[in-house]
Structure formats: structure tokens, C-alpha cells
Amino acid sequence: MRKAPPARLLDITRVLRRAGRVWTGVDRVELAYLEALIADPVPAWGLARTPLGYILLDQEGLHALLGRLNGAVACAPPDILSRLQRGATDAARRMQSDARRLSVARCLPRGLAAMLRRRLPVGVAYLNTGHSNLSKRVLEAVRALPQSRIAVFVHDVIPLDYPQYQRAGTVAVFEQKMRRARAYADLLICNSADTLGRARAVMAHWGPVPQGIVAHLGTIPPAPEPAELPAGLPPEGPYFITVGTIEPRKNHALLLDIWDRLGPDAPQLLICGSRGWNNEAVFARLDALGAQARVREVSGLSDGALMALVQGAHGMLFPSHAEGFGMPAVEALQLGTPVMCSNMATFGEILAKKAVYIDDSTQDMWEETIIEWSKQSRDTLRVNDFEAPTWEAHFKIALSYT
Known part of the structure; x- marks a missing residue:
């Protein structure tokens, strides 16, 4: 000092x-x-x-x-x-x-x-x-x-x-x-x-x-503003959300692989963020999504609308290869939304025991946990005692x- x-x-x-x-x-x-x-x-x-x-x-x-x-x-x-x-x-x-x-x-x-x-x-x-x-x-x-x-x-x-x-x-x-x-x-x-x-x-x-x-x-997450959501959001039924720029280190490919395997009975996945760089294969997969797909790309939302989606989700998914802090995960826990994330030191330090950690290459465990959470009620999954840094x-x- x-x-x-x-x-x-x-x-x-x-x-x-x-x-x-x-x-x-x-x-x-x-x-x-x-x-x-x-x-x-x-x-x-x-x-x-x-x-x-x-x-x-x-x-x-x-x-x-x-x-x-x-x-x-x-x-x-x-x-x-x-x-x-x-x-x-x-x-x-x-x-x-x-x-x-x-x-x-x-x-x-x-x-x-x-x-x-x-x-x-x-x-x-x-x-x-x-x-x-x-x-x-x-x-x-x-x-x-x-x-x-x-x-x-x-x-x-x-x-x-x-x-x-x-x-x-x-x-x-x-x-x-x-x-x-x-x-x-x-x-x-x-x-x-x-x-x-x-x-x-x-x-x-x-x-x-x-x-x-x-x-x-x-972290002070913006207040959820459901009235600012566009038509069709939030989706009906259980849904999961991932937030962040669509770039390679965020590992969206793992989530797309999982949803391909889950098929038409999968819960909805909302990929919220703008498109980044060096990710042409993922962009092509997103461009190929049909109107009935269980994956939806969402961008351009206000902070309040995004927080409304986060608050209503069955889980925030964070399979990143690398993160400096992971603020969206902290904000999700503050809103009571459970977090499933990569098993990395940064998340462990900030989120402690309030998140579920899975190796970013272990696709089967991600899939099993997503299925398990989707079958539970939102209230059962809710996180009530996370103390965020101030x-x-x-x-x-x-x-x-x-």
C-alpha cells in the first residue's frame, strides 16, 4: 500500500x-x-x-x-x-x-x-x-x-x-x-x-x-428487461444460453456437436454474441440452421434483454479454452442461473464451488449434464447463495x- x-x-x-x-x-x-x-x-x-x-x-x-x-x-x-x-x-x-x-x-x-x-x-x-x-x-x-x-x-x-x-x-x-x-x-x-x-x-x-x-x-449485472426482448424470445420450454463473441477460443463447436447429437428433442440453445474471427466452420454451421433448428443465433440485444434471457435459462454454458475472468458466468450466477464451464484455473478462482466444471474436451459429460439439467425445473436448479466480487x-x- x-x-x-x-x-x-x-x-x-x-x-x-x-x-x-x-x-x-x-x-x-x-x-x-x-x-x-x-x-x-x-x-x-x-x-x-x-x-x-x-x-x-x-x-x-x-x-x-x-x-x-x-x-x-x-x-x-x-x-x-x-x-x-x-x-x-x-x-x-x-x-x-x-x-x-x-x-x-x-x-x-x-x-x-x-x-x-x-x-x-x-x-x-x-x-x-x-x-x-x-x-x-x-x-x-x-x-x-x-x-x-x-x-x-x-x-x-x-x-x-x-x-x-x-x-x-x-x-x-x-x-x-x-x-x-x-x-x-x-x-x-x-x-x-x-x-x-x-x-x-x-x-x-x-x-x-x-x-x-x-x-x-x-460485477453489477444490468437489470433484466423482458419487455425489450424481440418476438419469439425467450423460447418455450427449457433452454440453455452461451454469451460471448463467436470466436475459436469460446469453443462453440463443442456445443454445436452436442446439439447435433441430441437432435430434434433437444432443449433450445441460444448463442448470444456477435461473430468474431477465424471461425468460418462455425459460421457455416450457424448459417445452415433451419427455421426448426434447436439452436438459435442471437445478436444485437440490449443489456437488459440479454440479462432477461440469462435469468430464464436452465443453464449458462461456458466451454471456453481460455478466459481472463469470465464476467458472463459471474453475472449468470448473480441472477441465479447455474453455470457449466471448462475446468480452468480462472473459473475455479472466481466461481469457486458454485459452478459445475467439465473438461472442455469431454463432450460426453457435457451432453449428459445438459440432458440432466433440462429434465429438472428451473427453480430446482437455481443458485441462491453465490457471493460475487464487488x-x-x-x-x-x-x-x-x-
Whole structure:
């Protein structure tokens, strides 16, 4: 534990860029840090890289920006600079425009170090929780500030441990980010002991590893909103659900194999998530599903609609090959929905004895358990005593070191 710094500087580049999209787990972490830092007695600042350079927000600006990010305040129309930006969504253009309006300072890339020196106090603590803007320019500019400290949140090192599951070209980019984190960070914040151990093992090949701490993520699942579900959902009768991007490491192929074997008498399976990468065989199987298939691909739901499906399911299925934390599984247990997941260290650490663990290659055991659960009532299966990690506990640890 350390003495509190005179100010904290949170990098908010990721949430500005992703405004208007469904928030991912990493997005939610950055938003949780934004909310926590605004509420903390230590003054908070925000830094973001935009297509035109960097912007700096003070605590008042961050508070106003949070209202726009969580939908409490509507954004103004995009300014001319944002309208000229290519590739961004309208929501991102509006959010970046308002962020510029709320900022206390702006600069071109070459002016970053000077802007930070003028505005920030000696001993500021910089936090990067989303891996965006984790650049040499930013890290060196912060490091040049007197007595500054740098903390980087490492969500996982899956791209380095399992490169076969990644999109082309992304592994090298991720590795460079982790190399910079090792070289510049004073502290690594990890969501699990498993993540910290894996990060240390990877970084040890490159040189001395910074201090690391473990702070389990808090989880506050959105309230279920059945009224937001489209027609035909939830399905009649028992159904199972899996939530996450349809990518190779999530192992949707195992579930499709099981449902092929179960045939027309199978319970319904809802595959909820957008399509990812390197998964053409699974995409082809999903495209071939007929109207009477017992498997349904669902995407584009609101958070409330998705939580309504999770809450009503007979089980959440998580046959992943690798996970950093597994937030959907935690949210399912919070809603009382039982979880069947791969037998991996991360799940065991977070879910403890409240989930059913099956090896991700043992198809027969998955099938037998799914059949068994489908024959039971939803109330019989319900999980009533899961104690999820809290954000209060997370920040009690994380902010005592930053």
C-alpha cells in the first residue's frame, strides 16, 4: 500500500472510441474506474487520444462526460472536426465532440508532454485500464513527469498464450503493448491470480517484471428487461444460453456437436454474441440452421434483454479454452442461473464451488449434464447463495496501490 497521490490520471481513450456500441467487459472496467475515481477524494483527470491529438479533462469535465457515457445526458451534435472523421460511428463522433468541449486542454501529439507538465501536479498516478493508448509516446510523457507512477490493468495474456485463436496481425500488436507495460509500468493490476501468474511468466522473458496485485472485478449485472426482448424470445420450454463473441477460443463447436447429437428433442440453445474471427466452420454451421433448428443465433440485444434471457435459462454454458475472468458466468450466477464451464484455473478462482466444471474436451459429460439439467425445473436448479466480487472490494485494493 502507498500514500495516496495528489491526483490520478485515467486514460479514457477506449470508452470514447466505443461509444454507442454494446459495452464489452473491458469497457465496463474502464467505466467503473471512471466512476470510482470521480467519487474518490483524490482529484481525477482524464486523458484521451483522438484522431486530432490529445485532450485533457479535469474532474468536472469527467463527471459531465460520465453522464453522457451512461446515457443520463444526451450528447450534442458532432462538431465539424468529428464530422470529417472517417470510420467512426455517429455516437462516437458525438461523444468525442462533447469530450473536446468539456476538456481543459488539447494538443497535437508532439505537444503531449508539455500539456501534461503544465496541468498535472508532481506525483500524479496514471492508470490505463483498457489497453488503448498504451503507446510509447504516452508512457514516456507520463514517465517524464516528476515522481509520477504508472499502473496498467492486464485483463489477460490470451493472445500470447493462445495465438492460434487470434485474428491475423493482432498478436504482434498485443505483444508490443505488454512489452511496453513491462518496461514502463510501476504496477500491474490483474483481475485474477491466474492472470497475474501468466502475465509474469510472459514478461519474465523480456526483463524484470513490475509489482503486481490481484483485484477481482466487481460485477453489477444490468437489470433484466423482458419487455425489450424481440418476438419469439425467450423460447418455450427449457433452454440453455452461451454469451460471448463467436470466436475459436469460446469453443462453440463443442456445443454445436452436442446439439447435433441430441437432435430434434433437444432443449433450445441460444448463442448470444456477435461473430468474431477465424471461425468460418462455425459460421457455416450457424448459417445452415433451419427455421426448426434447436439452436438459435442471437445478436444485437440490449443489456437488459440479454440479462432477461440469462435469468430464464436452465443453464449458462461456458466451454471456453481460455478466459481472463469470465464476467458472463459471474453475472449468470448473480441472477441465479447455474453455470457449466471448462475446468480452468480462472473459473475455479472466481466461481469457486458454485459452478459445475467439465473438461472442455469431454463432450460426453457435457451432453449428459445438459440432458440432466433440462429434465429438472428451473427453480430446482437455481443458485441462491453465490457471493460475487464487488467493485468496493476491488477499489479498496487497487486504489490503495495507485
